[in-house]
Amino acid sequence: MSFVEYSEFIQDGDVAIVYLGHDSMMPVKVQQGAQTQTRYGVIRHSTDLIGQRYGSKVTCSKGGWVHVLHPTPELWTVNLPHRTQILYTTDIANITMMLELKPGSIVCESGTGSGSLSHAILRTIAPTGHLHTVEFHQQRAEKVAEEFREHRVAHLVTVRNQDVCKEGFGVTGVADAVFLDIPCPWEAVGHAKAAMKKQAGGRVCSFSPCIEQVQRTCEALAAQGFEEISTLEVLLRVHDVRTVTLPLPDFGPDAAGETAAPPPAAQNHASLTCKTTTPPREMAGHTGYLTFATKPRT
Amino acid sequence: MADNGDEDAQYRIKEGDYVVLKRGDIFKAVQIQPKKKVVFEKQWFFLDNAVGHLYSTTFEIVSGGTLQPQRPKSTQSTCDAKEAGTDNRNIVDDGKSQKLTREDIETLKEQGLKGQEIIQQLIENSTTFRDKTEFAQEKYIKKKKKKYENIVTILKPSCRIMAMMYHGREPGKICHLRYDTLAQMLTLANIHAGSKVLVFETCAGLVLGAVMERMGGYGSVIQMYPGGGPVRAGVESFGFPTHFHDMLHEFPICHVNALLAGTLDTTAKDPNADAAQSSSTAEEEPTQPDPGQQGSPEEQSMDTSSGPDPPQDQDKEEKEKRKELKAQEKKVKMEEKRKKLAAAAAQLEGQNADGLVIASRFHPCPVLIGLLKFLAPSRPFVVYSQYKEALIECYTKLKEQGGTVNLRLTDTWLRHYQVLPNRTHPVLLMSGGGGYLLSGTTVATDNSKPAGSQRAEEPASKRLKLTDTEG
Numbered sequence: 001m002s003f004v005e006y007s008e009f010i011q012d013g014d015v016a017i018v019y020l021g022h023d024s025m026m027p028v029k030v031q032q033g034a035q036t037q038t039r040y041g042v043i044r045h046s047t048d049l050i051g052q053r054y055g056s057k058v059t060c061s062k063g064g065w066v067h068v069l070h071p072t073p074e075l076w077t078v079n080l081p082h083r084t085q086i087l088y089t090t091d092i093a094n095i096t097m098m099l100e101l102k103p104g105s106i107v108c109e110s111g112t113g114s115g116s117l118s119h120a121i122l123r124t125i126a127p128t129g130h131l132h133t134v135e136f137h138q139q140r141a142e143k144v145a146e147e148f149r150e151h152r153v154a155h156l157v158t159v160r161n162q163d164v165c166k167e168g169f170g171v172t173g174v175a176d177a178v179f180l181d182i183p184c185p186w187e188a189v190g191h192a193k194a195a196m197k198k199q200a201g202g203r204v205c206s207f208s209p210c211i212e213q214v215q216r217t218c219e220a221l222a223a224q225g226f227e228e229i230s231t232l233e234v235l236l237r238v239h240d241v242r243t244v245t246l247p248l249p250d251f252g253p254d255a256a257g258e259t260a261a262p263p264p265a266a267q268n269h270a271s272l273t274c275k276t277t278t279p280p281r282e283m284a285g286h287t288g289y290l291t292f293a294t295k296p297r298t
Numbered sequence: 299m300a301d302n303g304d305e306d307a308q309y310r311i312k313e314g315d316y317v318v319l320k321r322g323d324i325f326k327a328v329q330i331q332p333k334k335k336v337v338f339e340k341q342w343f344f345l346d347n348a349v350g351h352l353y354s355t356t357f358e359i360v361s362g363g364t365l366q367p368q369r370p371k372s373t374q375s376t377c378d379a380k381e382a383g384t385d386n387r388n389i390v391d392d393g394k395s396q397k398l399t400r401e402d403i404e405t406l407k408e409q410g411l412k413g414q415e416i417i418q419q420l421i422e423n424s425t426t427f428r429d430k431t432e433f434a435q436e437k438y439i440k441k442k443k444k445k446y447e448n449i450v451t452i453l454k455p456s457c458r459i460m461a462m463m464y465h466g467r468e469p470g471k472i473c474h475l476r477y478d479t480l481a482q483m484l485t486l487a488n489i490h491a492g493s494k495v496l497v498f499e500t501c502a503g504l505v506l507g508a509v510m511e512r513m514g515g516y517g518s519v520i521q522m523y524p525g526g527g528p529v530r531a532g533v534e535s536f537g538f539p540t541h542f543h544d545m546l547h548e549f550p551i552c553h554v555n556a557l558l559a560g561t562l563d564t565t566a567k568d569p570n571a572d573a574a575q576s577s578s579t580a581e582e583e584p585t586q587p588d589p590g591q592q593g594s595p596e597e598q599s600m601d602t603s604s605g606p607d608p609p610q611d612q613d614k615e616e617k618e619k620r621k622e623l624k625a626q627e628k629k630v631k632m633e634e635k636r637k638k639l640a641a642a643a644a645q646l647e648g649q650n651a652d653g654l655v656i657a658s659r660f661h662p663c664p665v666l667i668g669l670l671k672f673l674a675p676s677r678p679f680v681v682y683s684q685y686k687e688a689l690i691e692c693y694t695k696l697k698e699q700g701g702t703v704n705l706r707l708t709d710t711w712l713r714h715y716q717v718l719p720n721r722t723h724p725v726l727l728m729s730g731g732g733g734y735l736l737s738g739t740t741v742a743t744d745n746s747k748p749a750g751s752q753r754a755e756e757p758a759s760k761r762l763k764l765t766d767t768e769g
Contacts, residue, residue, distance in 0.1 A: 005492055006652050008674070019703050019741075055675025055741045067703055067741045070676040072488045090710060093485035094478055100456045103491040103514025123490045124512065200309045201354055211715075211722060218717045231715040234478050239686065239707040239734075241693045275690050277707060289715065297309070297352050 001054075002152035003119055004126035006070060010049050015151060017069040017079060018043070018058075027071070027079040029150070040064025071151070073120040083140050084113035087181065087207065090236040091287055092120045098292045099177040099203045103128055108171065108178045108195045110134035110164035110188065115144045117179065122153045131157040132171050132195075134164045164188050169195040180206040185213065186220035193224050193295055201297045209288045217291055226293035233289050239277035247271040311348050311355075311452060316537030318459050320451040322444060325463035327455065327535040335363065341448055348452050359448040361410050368449060383429040395426040413447035433721060455536050457484075457508040464504050464532070465732075472501040472532075473659055473684050476732025478712045480505065483655060484512055486737040487680045491516035493652035494645065496672055498522040498551065498665055500658040503532030505682075509655060510542055517652075520547045520645050522554070522669060524660065549642035554668055557643055564640035650674040657682035662736075663692045670701070675742040682733055689736040696738065705738040 001007050001014035010016055014030045020038060028036050028043070030050060036043045041062030043049065048058045054070040069075060074089050087095075095117065101107065105125045112118055112135035121131050135141040141161040148154045160170045165184060168191035169175070178192040185206040196202040204226065206217045214231055221229050248270040311317065311330060319326045319338050326338050330345050343363035348355070357365035383389075398420060406416050420442055421427050427435060453459055461477035469475075483505070489495060489512040497519055499505040506521055510533065513519065521528050528548050549557075556562040651672045656665055662681045673679060679702075683689050689707050696702050710732065714725040 004490060006674075006677070019739075053675060053742065055677075055739075057742060057744060068676075069703075069739060069741075072678065074486060074488065074678070089485060090482065093481040096485060097458050097461070097477070097481035100458050102457075102511050103516060120485065123488065127491055127516065128514075199306055199352065214715070214717055215719070215722060219719070229717070231717050233713045233715070235711040235713075237709050237711060239709070241690055241707060275694060277686065277690060291717070294354070297354060 004123055004153055008053055010052050012050055015071050017071055017075045019067040019069050025079055073123045076119050077116045080114055082114055086114045086116035090234055092117055094234050095205050096124055099205050105129045105176045106174050108132045108169040108175045111182055112144050115147055122156050126156055132169050134160045134169055136163045171195055173198050176202045178204045186216040189220040189224050196295050198298050201295045204293050206291045207288045214289045214291055221293045225296055227296055228294040231289050231291045238280055242278050243275055245271050245273045309352050311351055313349050316455055316535050318453045318455050320453055353454045356449055356451045381428050382432040389426050389429055395424055397423040416446045417442045457511045472504050474733055476729055478710050479732040483680045487653045487655050488678050493517045495519050495653040496651050496669055498656045498658055503530040505657045507533040507536040515542045518545045520549055520642055522549050522551045524551050547642040547645055564643050646672050652677050654679035662688050663695055666692050673740045675740050677740050680735055680737040682735055684733045686734045689734050692736050701743040702738045703741050707736050709734045
């Protein structure tokens, strides 16, 4: 298992995702001899996981069963331990496309946070790209570096524990793309420019929850000569598939003096059934604004 | 790994490159060809002068349609110490504020005045300009710039640009797939280097190109296609290096059943797709129109009598030669096609693909049910449809069938913002909808019924993807 390569069978040391049912999952570190408790009973790693194929059904001790899934950045995003607010797949997808990431891209990121976006970037830029990620919080930087090792992507990423607004990204003239998710992104715009390739230009993105942050960032970007500045917001809508039954009102007997009785089918419980979708009762109404820009060639 | 002179070359525009022209928010994909006249946004020009310049250079179109790289940012030439009003209480719309007539402006244009200069003239001849607020003045200049400035930027194609271009120019060709929806698809399907991905699309090749870009030439893509051949106009515009095409396979969807039943004969001389023509339409022109391969080379009376030819027979001989060549070519093409089919079949046979992406004008349900069989367990799939109802059907069917988890029917809502000092607000027009997605993950099917499902009719011919490995 690796986050950048599929494998068929579960091995000791893998991170597997146990799928318990609709919207209910848990990440599991697979270890010889270890056990994991679920609401369906115990999963014994040595017999139930190691050597099994990803995607198989695992019967737990209480007779219930779960599926074990191969990890992907998207599954990790919904299962990772939060050490900060994280970015979700909807924003990540747009960031990835709008930053034009692909295999071989050199990317700078700050802050690393819980590594939700980092995993998605690494998946996209492997096998020849590299991620330079900067996190000013020491424990968080150490923790995320450890996760990268466990997920077998450490060769693709360098974690630096420094303040991006003061010390930049630790590299100059190499990046194709820069991503900022920090409280004062406008203070890092200059460093972002310095980190990027001179001749090729490149793309930059800043994620901010507040519009005032966006305004200051856009001003800083324009002042530094960035072009194609564009701010957008994307919201995900989930549609729950349902079968609904709508009763039909009874208008009483037909006044046209019809002698025939109404057809028996339409008598007591006249209703129509149809498949539709219902919106969830609540949804995320805002995550943040995404501001993109292109660094001109210099 | 910093840039150096050697690497510099890859950032420069070369002859034969596929590029994208940009003016404002309008894009157009073209190929750089010598002396080729290009029409873009009511202007015509030649791209010859762009060769050798760096990508993302903005050019000015001067008379005769030649391109001239724009001088570095001509700072807003409007006088800085300008006066401006505070509101519009005294501005009356009498239609006489502009003292220049249409003819005057035409004359200016014919004199070969630069866009900048024309705008300056318009401002000087506008009686109300000085009374307008600063913001209104800015807006006025911006509007005039759009009209009179003849500039075009030349960009390197990318998935972002292509997706925005198609959505803006020809949404009908890509089933109204909005670019943020395409972004979701690539992410939800976990498209990445080294995997084996199935793609079924009728989006002019945009989705296929996007998938190929994300794979960077590593792994393989099998394009399942309807009709006589795959449509790849969009892929071309990406301008991929040649080796990207080595990873691309194609397989006619009309042979899927035969492949699953094990009755597909890839040694056949004539994998003729005429049976598949039923579903091909006028809007889809196969890149290689499938000739009704009936004529065997023998039938084509190749009477190659050798011997000294009288001059008057030269014409005839030429014709004969051409005929022979054609027949030869056809043979080679057929053989190639057969090889391709065999290669694609081999890729599919293991039923161990890593991802599935569907975006077509067909009903997604049969496509999804048919192609899911080729996926290994624990692999993501994503289906796009312009219509939600079609995906509701897919969802219901998958729930009945089992073999998938984590099903989600979603769409995204996209809003752009104008961000300017004291004038920040959402852009006035936003897209009404960019289609719907159904995504999920395959799991191992076993012989016991999935809990809580009605009995699914399992055709006996369906090969189980795997049997439970209960040691």
